Amino acid sequence: MHKELMNQSTPHSQKIPQSALPQSEGELLAWLRLARSRRVGPSTFIRLLREHGNAEAALAALPQVAAAAGANSYAPCHPEHANAELEAGFKAGAELLCLGTPEYPPHLALIPDPPPILWAIGDPSLAHRPTVGLVGARNASSLGQRMARILAEELGPEGYIIASGLARGVDTAAHEASLETGTIAVLAGGIDVVYPRENKALWQQICQQGLVVSEAPIGTAPQARHFPKRNRIISGMSLGIVVIEGAAKSGSLITARNALDQGREVMAVPGSPLDPRATGCNMLLRDGAGLVRSGADVMEYLQSAAQGVLPIEAPEIPHPPLPQAPPPQHPRGKQSPGLFSCPAPTPASEGGGRPATTLAPNLKALLSTAPIPEDTLIRESGLPTPKAMEMIFDLEMAGEITRHPGGMLSLA
Amino acid sequence: MHKELMNQSTPHSQKIPQSALPQSEGELLAWLRLARSRRVGPSTFIRLLREHGNAEAALAALPQVAAAAGANSYAPCHPEHANAELEAGFKAGAELLCLGTPEYPPHLALIPDPPPILWAIGDPSLAHRPTVGLVGARNASSLGQRMARILAEELGPEGYIIASGLARGVDTAAHEASLETGTIAVLAGGIDVVYPRENKALWQQICQQGLVVSEAPIGTAPQARHFPKRNRIISGMSLGIVVIEGAAKSGSLITARNALDQGREVMAVPGSPLDPRATGCNMLLRDGAGLVRSGADVMEYLQSAAQGVLPIEAPEIPHPPLPQAPPPQHPRGKQSPGLFSCPAPTPASEGGGRPATTLAPNLKALLSTAPIPEDTLIRESGLPTPKAMEMIFDLEMAGEITRHPGGMLSLA
Numbered sequence: 001m002h003k004e005l006m007n008q009s010t011p012h013s014q015k016i017p018q019s020a021l022p023q024s025e026g027e028l029l030a031w032l033r034l035a036r037s038r039r040v041g042p043s044t045f046i047r048l049l050r051e052h053g054n055a056e057a058a059l060a061a062l063p064q065v066a067a068a069a070g071a072n073s074y075a076p077c078h079p080e081h082a083n084a085e086l087e088a089g090f091k092a093g094a095e096l097l098c099l100g101t102p103e104y105p106p107h108l109a110l111i112p113d114p115p116p117i118l119w120a121i122g123d124p125s126l127a128h129r130p131t132v133g134l135v136g137a138r139n140a141s142s143l144g145q146r147m148a149r150i151l152a153e154e155l156g157p158e159g160y161i162i163a164s165g166l167a168r169g170v171d172t173a174a175h176e177a178s179l180e181t182g183t184i185a186v187l188a189g190g191i192d193v194v195y196p197r198e199n200k201a202l203w204q205q206i207c208q209q210g211l212v213v214s215e216a217p218i219g220t221a222p223q224a225r226h227f228p229k230r231n232r233i234i235s236g237m238s239l240g241i242v243v244i245e246g247a248a249k250s251g252s253l254i255t256a257r258n259a260l261d262q263g264r265e266v267m268a269v270p271g272s273p274l275d276p277r278a279t280g281c282n283m284l285l286r287d288g289a290g291l292v293r294s295g296a297d298v299m300e301y302l303q304s305a306a307q308g309v310l311p312i313e314a315p316e317i318p319h320p321p322l323p324q325a326p327p328p329q330h331p332r333g334k335q336s337p338g339l340f341s342c343p344a345p346t347p348a349s350e351g352g353g354r355p356a357t358t359l360a361p362n363l364k365a366l367l368s369t370a371p372i373p374e375d376t377l378i379r380e381s382g383l384p385t386p387k388a389m390e391m392i393f394d395l396e397m398a399g400e401i402t403r404h405p406g407g408m409l410s411l412a
Numbered sequence: 413m414h415k416e417l418m419n420q421s422t423p424h425s426q427k428i429p430q431s432a433l434p435q436s437e438g439e440l441l442a443w444l445r446l447a448r449s450r451r452v453g454p455s456t457f458i459r460l461l462r463e464h465g466n467a468e469a470a471l472a473a474l475p476q477v478a479a480a481a482g483a484n485s486y487a488p489c490h491p492e493h494a495n496a497e498l499e500a501g502f503k504a505g506a507e508l509l510c511l512g513t514p515e516y517p518p519h520l521a522l523i524p525d526p527p528p529i530l531w532a533i534g535d536p537s538l539a540h541r542p543t544v545g546l547v548g549a550r551n552a553s554s555l556g557q558r559m560a561r562i563l564a565e566e567l568g569p570e571g572y573i574i575a576s577g578l579a580r581g582v583d584t585a586a587h588e589a590s591l592e593t594g595t596i597a598v599l600a601g602g603i604d605v606v607y608p609r610e611n612k613a614l615w616q617q618i619c620q621q622g623l624v625v626s627e628a629p630i631g632t633a634p635q636a637r638h639f640p641k642r643n644r645i646i647s648g649m650s651l652g653i654v655v656i657e658g659a660a661k662s663g664s665l666i667t668a669r670n671a672l673d674q675g676r677e678v679m680a681v682p683g684s685p686l687d688p689r690a691t692g693c694n695m696l697l698r699d700g701a702g703l704v705r706s707g708a709d710v711m712e713y714l715q716s717a718a719q720g721v722l723p724i725e726a727p728e729i730p731h732p733p734l735p736q737a738p739p740p741q742h743p744r745g746k747q748s749p750g751l752f753s754c755p756a757p758t759p760a761s762e763g764g765g766r767p768a769t770t771l772a773p774n775l776k777a778l779l780s781t782a783p784i785p786e787d788t789l790i791r792e793s794g795l796p797t798p799k800a801m802e803m804i805f806d807l808e809m810a811g812e813i814t815r816h817p818g819g820m821l822s823l824a
Contacts, residue, residue: 143684150686270682270694272555273705274562282682286703293685293694 016100030055036077042113111236112407115215122211136170136244144245148173154295156181183210188230189222231255232405240265246280371408428512442467448489523648524819527627534623548582548656556657560585566707568593595622600642601634643667644817652677658692783820
């Protein structure tokens with residue numbers, strides 16, 4: 001059942017052309033430069049690759065693109081900067097997973113804003129197995145931590161990988177209890193920056209026995225604003241997430257919202273209404289989240305959800321044997337090229353390309369500082385999708401709009 | 413909205429003919445005798461009244477009815493016995509509410525098996541106001557008791573009456589917190605038998621400020637088997653019940669099932685899956701019960717449920733001024749005759765009366781020791797409803813089948 005989900009083709013907006021995948025360390029460097037260039041978020045990255053064919057060409061075009069959008073002094077990420085990050089990453093024992101390659105976590109590739117690159121230490125194949133995200137409060141009660149442990153211990157032997165965020169409380173309990181069966185830690189900062197420090201030994205164990213991933217540059221100290229972005233990766237790698245404890249306005253609730261946007265199952269562990277740490281969970285339950293008392297409950301929800309999934313039929317296109325990429329020069333560089341087996345269908349709405357400038361409303365006028373879904377903006381603009389995307393892209397490049405996790409946009 | 417619910421006409425099976433309502437103390441005594449006669453449960457009581465016109469005639473026919481059903485030495489309740497109960501009841505300050513009179517709790521009259529008579533001390537008009545049943549464990553945690561108090565304190569000022577069972581734990585907290593705004597205690601034993609004893613003072617306060625009711629004979633010591641029957645009255649008087657704490661196989665869960673059968677809202681307070689006292693609540697929540705964190709949640713559920721209620725349109729029948737009943741002889745006897753303003757329509761299925769004995773399957777063969785709904789039995793019998801009801805009645809009189817709360821039947 002989970003296999004079907006994994007075989008789904010990606011939405012067109014995330015499709016990386018085969019020719020754009022890095023086939024050499026030089027091309028990998030270009031990918032990293034493009035990903036690290038200012039204002040190039042996941043959607044922009046994908047769009048640039050599609051428009052310019054590969055990262056190198058996209059980088060070359062970037063200053064003009066930025067200038068056209070009003071950002072005159074724009075320069076892409078310097079090659080030395082990216083090269084230093086590559087070297088530091090490899091030195092830390094990490095490898096770079098590129099969106100569109102077979103090594104890249106397949107579920108994560110399906111979210112609206114997948115990280116173009118992902119540093120990984122450990123066994124990336126873990127992310128290809130059915131995964132459950134366990135999230136919850138850092139200041140979890142002993143009951144909450146026990147619950148995380150129980151769920152991890154019950155789901156692990158059934159073949160489920162546990163994803164969490166290496167934080168205190170629920171995350172720590174979840175990782176510890178799933179070390180033997182398979183655990184994935186998604187870090188908010190650099191993959192080599194362990195936070196909190198007391199989890200250094202756990203981080204090391206996960207690097208050896210499990211998988212640690214991060215989209216942040218090597219060496220990045222985690223900051224508050226990184227956490228929501230990180231949480232979209234936890235839910236994006238998972239079939240569903242379980243919120244174990246969480247206050248009403250906690251990060252766990254943001255994760256739950258992201259998970260919903262990503263079409264993932266949202267589940268929660270109930271708690272007494274008199275316990276503030278259960279407020280968020282009870283709110284989710286009232287809103288229809290699955291009520292979780294045990295690992296069996298989680299599996300039941302995931303299985304019934306999977307039965308509802310209609311795999312998108314991929315057209316049967318026989319493809320020629322792929323050219324073998326030259327082996328990476330760096331001893332730790334394991335990137336092998338690849339492509340998704342299922343080319344995405346071209347959506348009907350993308351056709352046309354009729355000039356609509358006369359009808360074009362001011363896209364910015366439709367936006368406020370409160371994020372709205374990109375889809376909604378495009379629909380409300382009344383513009384053909386490609387035109388609207390182009391305008392959004394320009395505004396993003398000009399630093400006038402901000403892209404949030406879950407395909408949300410707001411005024412900057 | 414709640415008024416509409418209260419104006420609904422009763423199902424035909426519960427309809428008491430106007431002529432059968434007690435108009436004198438003699439007739440009241442006959443009602444009590446009929447209700448106290450062996451094997452005359454609520455359904456049998458109503459059926460006998462309908463068939464024989466009044467309680468006196470039903471009592472006269474009872475021995476033959478029993479003999480025809482194979483119970484040869486059957487004798488109805490002795491008049492002295494009933495008279496002693498009446499006197500004891502009045503002496504205890506109680507009054508007798510008869511099904512079909514305006515004083516009788518209107519919601520309770522709508523359940524499949526309403527008590528034909530109900531002893532009451534206090535203000536019976538409380539039972540005419542929107543009521544919420546709060547139920548839960550006797551060994552409730554302090555959190556559970558606090559929750560009961562909070563819900564009662566939040567619902568009372570909004571006009572809701574709190575019904576509960578005067579037990580330890582949740583019940584006690586619920587009554588105490590709603591003394592000022594309106595509380596109804598439904599006892600499993602006699603209305604004058606306080607259990608647990610430490611609630612004597614609370615019982616006295618409720619008698620003075622609220623309402624205490626019981627269907628059991630005066631002086632009855634409560635026994636385990638009385639509690640499920642009592643619980644059907646708590647839910648029957650209520651628009652909905654809230655289970656505050658309850659183990660997986662607790663009486664609270666039986667109450668919840670009864671409430672569902674009665675078409676009442678079932679709500680539950682969540683708790684940690686690691687707390688055994690929350691097991692029942694979480695089970696109910698998983699099965700779709702409303703999740704309650706506060707009085708506001710309860711009101712929201714009740715209001716949206718009430719919006720779904722389509723009041724049964726009562727035919728506009730102008731009725732002549734009712735004959736005034738002779739004042740009861742006993743100083744405490746307050747029974748005034750009355751009738752529902754909405755005569756129930758005669759259901760199509762009750763017509764016919766064609767002899768179906770040749771087709772009659774063995775009704776007993778359709779039954780086992782596991783209770784099934786009477787409706788199901790009638791449908792599965794393939795018999796015309798009146799014929800099936802007659803056969804069920806005979807089996808009941810012969811002591812071969814047992815009637816359970818919620819209109820359920822099983823082999824005795």
